[in-house]
Amino acid sequence: MLRIGVIGLGNIGKVHVNNLRGGLVEGAELVAVAEQATGALDEFKDSGIACFTDATEMIQSGLVDAALIALPTFLHAPLGIQALEAGLHVMMEKPLACHKAEAERILAARQRDDQVIALMMNQRTNPCYAKLKQWLDEGAIGTLQRVSWIMTNWFRPEIYFHSSAWRATWAGDGGGVLMNQCPHNLDVLQWLVGMPERIRGYCSFGKYHDLDVEDEATAYLEYPNGVTGLFAASTGEAPGVNRLEIIGDKGTLKTDGNKAILMRCSESVAEFSKSTDEMFGMPEITEEVFEPTEAVNQHAIILTNFSKAINEGETLITPAEEGIKSLELAGAMIYSTWTDSTVELPLDSAAYEARIKQAAAESTPRTNLKTAAKVDMSKSYR
Ligand SMILES: NC(=O)c1ccc[n+]([C@@H]2O[C@H](COP(=O)([O-])OP(=O)(O)OC[C@H]3O[C@@H](n4cnc5c(N)ncnc54)[C@H](O)[C@@H]3O)[C@@H](O)[C@H]2O)c1
Known part of the structure; x- marks a missing residue:
């Protein structure tokens, strides 16, 4: 034992x-x-x-x-x-x-x-994400073209942050929505499609809450072989959406975390595009739906x-080694915003550490904690 x-x-x-x-x-x-x-x-x-x-x-x-x-x-x-x-x-x-x-x-x-x-x-054990992983490993959608994850159903009210001194602070949490809520999504993203080569991020700091850190983020990700990606996150929208789409040359994968869908193309889209004489033609699509019956x-x-x-x-x-990757994705999105530039990966960890320490030193410690928050953890994962 x-x-x-x-x-x-x-x-x-x-x-x-x-x-x-x-x-x-x-x-x-x-x-x-x-x-x-x-x-x-x-x-x-x-x-x-x-x-x-x-x-x-x-x-x-x-x-x-x-x-x-x-x-x-x-x-x-x-x-x-x-x-x-x-x-x-x-x-x-x-x-x-x-x-x-x-x-x-x-x-x-x-x-x-x-x-x-x-x-x-x-969240790697969420059956829908695990199903996407299985489909990708089987080559179900062919060569990767694009990935998009709109992950805005992490709504958090003001009291969530103000019930503790550390949450959503540079010194305590290393950031906001990208560091507290989205590590799961950023981890699943890199688990499914690998790491990008560069990132351009646009974070908004304290847009919806009384915070110094980001509570909204949008990023453009460039992967090897011309694969492109979009990641968007927010703790300020209700109800928000969880919309992950992975597009390949032979199909599309979609999930909202509750149901996973594989839309299979009858043939390679690139081949079809070159060979068809139909002006508005498209490969035939068949759909497979996976809906887990039991919560895990x-x-x-x-x-x-x-x-x-x-x-x-x-x-x-x-x-744990894999944990570096989600930190790198979050860090690159934040660093790109700070430097108003595209960030090449791997992220320079020393430069990032210096910059986040500066942000922590410049921020105001949270006072007047609201400690009477009601907690129902079953609502926390979405
Ligand atoms: N995997 C998940 O689903 C999940 C969900 C929630 C939180 N988290 C992560 O877990 C961590 C904790 O989050 P939380 O919401 O439980 O925080 P929390 O503030 O509710 O709990 C932290 C606890 O640690 C105690 N503590 C602080 N310093 C201590 C010390 N030196 N020695 C002993 N105890 C000490 C505090 O008194 C508090 O009870 C965070 O990093 C968060 O991102 C993960």
């Missing part, structure tokens, strides 16, 4: 704790929790689960084989590095860190080859995979 300690018992930490205590994570047990807000530890008294107010003590306790870091994003790097240096396996909450340079430091803290470092990019527990699946990777050598669904 893998002995897991969860660090941070906020919104998402509680979800992981409930999955572990509910027996939903195969091969793993919750043996310790660490939380600085002592009230959150009350429910663990007399449970046999060790309680720590100091996360370092838990890491050093010898009680845990693995740490799950469910802390505010700015604490991912310091505590993740501590846990890795102590030789623990680590599951990091998303995003891996506030920016690419921090993420590189986390990965460099690995002590042994068999030390497993995973990232909670749970995405977080429990990723945690079970983490435990099996350690216990049985199972391949990780979401290795």
Whole structure:
């Protein structure tokens, strides 16, 4: 049995704790929790689960084989590095860190080859995204031409941000919608179609909320072989849409996260275009629809995979190394806006770190926190 300690018992930490205590994570047990807000530890008294107010003590306790870091994003790097240096396996909450340079430091803290470092990019297990991945791997749409993701159904009201000092701040979260909500989408995007070579981003900072960071972003992405991409995100639209479309020479894939569609062309569009004598002709299209019938527990699946990777050598669904890529996409969109220029990838992590530190230094710390926010996590994932 893998002995897991969860660090941070906020919104998402509680979800992981409930999955572990509910027996939903195969091969793993919750043996310790660490939380600085002592009230959150009350429910663990007399449970046999060790309680720590100091996360370092838990890491050093010898009680845990693995740490799950469910802390505010700015604490991912310091505590993740501590846990890795102590030789623990680590599951990091998303995003891996506030920016690419921090993420590189986390990965460099690995002590042994068999030390497993995973990232909670749970949306890879959304059945619709997984189906798109399967279709792409099968070559169902032929050569990639274009990708477009309009991801604006991340609406968040003002209290979401103002209930904590860290969310949607440069120092605490590394940004806004691209860093808190969209890491999932940016991760799935690069998982499906790979990384672009350059990005031109247009971010709006505090357009809909009282924030210094971006709450709306639109970006043009250029991939190898002339493939083009569009990514748009917002936390200021209601209800917003989730519209992912991937276009290839032999078909189109579409999903809204609830249903996935494959529109297959009868032949290559390029070949058809050259050979047809019909002025308004088009290849014939057949449609396949995939509609999952049951909801999946995405977080429990990723945690079970983490435990099996350690216990049985199972391949990780979401290795932490992959977390650099979504940070790079978000960072490039923000950096492009700051520099009013197209950004070539890979992103210069040192230059970006210097610029984000400047943004953090220039921003006003959030005061007058509204701590009475009502929380229903089932509405958080959309
Ligand atoms: N994968 C997902 O679906 C998902 C969903 C929500 C949040 N997240 C990510 O999880 C992280 C946490 O988000 P959240 O919404 O749960 O935040 P939160 O603010 O609700 O919870 C963080 C908790 O950490 C505690 N904490 C802070 N510093 C600590 C320290 N030094 N030692 C011990 N405890 C400490 C806080 O008291 C708080 O209870 C963020 O990085 C966020 O992006 C992921």
